[in-house]
């Protein structure tokens with residue numbers, strides 16, 4: 001007999017989470033602000049709760065997946081008496097600071113708090129490539145890890161409740177940077193009517209090869225030894241005006257890439273011309 005779980009928030013992601021718990025054999029209680037979304041899960045065997053408080057009462061483990069942590073904070077405020085003794089696992093996307101605030105609220109009301117970041121889209125949940133980052137109450141995490149494993153891999157990031165969100169946002173930051181570069185490249189080739197599909201055959205192996213160098217950057221960043229014999233700040237600084245000029249000549253916006261020129265200028269001004277691009281991670285830190 002598997003332990004019961006309650007899932008609060010049945011959007012695209014919350015519905016996938018609840019379905020995965022059901023499929024793994026857990027009794028699942030579901031609640032959603034718009035009650036109609038409980039329908040498909042009830043058809044799969046879930047018990048519908050009419051209020052969030054009722055759903056929380058049904059299980060020792062409560063998984064939340066709302067749109068924002070602002071929604072979670074407001075929902076928590078309606079549940080102060082229901083949460084004592086419960087483990088709250090909040091898988092809503094948010095910031096480290098929000099996670100720490102929610103953890104403090106939970107502690108004040110006698111609940112255990114785990115924050116999480118889902119590294120998957122709903123269709124991937126319970127599949128081989130999905131995993132979830134967790135941080136916060138480690139004892140509660142160890143207790144409920146076998147249940148949480150129904151969603152996919154489990155990756156513990158530390159007892160500071162903000163660490164799962166930090167890792168999650170950092171992963172997505174890398175993704176968004178890649179998306180911006182790829183979109184700029186497509187926009188540039190389209191100015192000469194080169195099919196994006198044709199260009200992507202060149203772009204994908206190139207980006208993949210470049211990403212293969214990330215572990216070397218990582219070593220330089222951890223050690224602080226940025227000197228390179230591959231591609232120096234000076235070389236990139238000399239070439240970069242060509243990019244901005246070509247964007248202008250071809251009729252592509254420059255605003256996404258102008259900040260990169262500024263940071264290369266700053267790296268040169270601060271004397272880092274012989275360093276590799278890994279120096280940029282250091283220059284991006286706001287210094288107090």
Ligand code: NDP
Nearest residue numbers: 009010011012013014033034066067071092093118121122
């Ligand atoms: P949806 O828009 O499909 O669902 C949003 C959910 O939040 C619904 O259940 C909605 O209820 C609920 N909600 C919104 N506002 C409130 C409120 N004020 N009070 C109570 N409930 C509220 O989003 P997803 O399910 O896709 O995403 C949910 C979370 O998961 C987000 O934080 C997202 O960033 C994260 N996530 C999503 C991924 C994805 O690929 N979809 C991937 C990784 C993380 P109602 O039905 O009543 O509107």
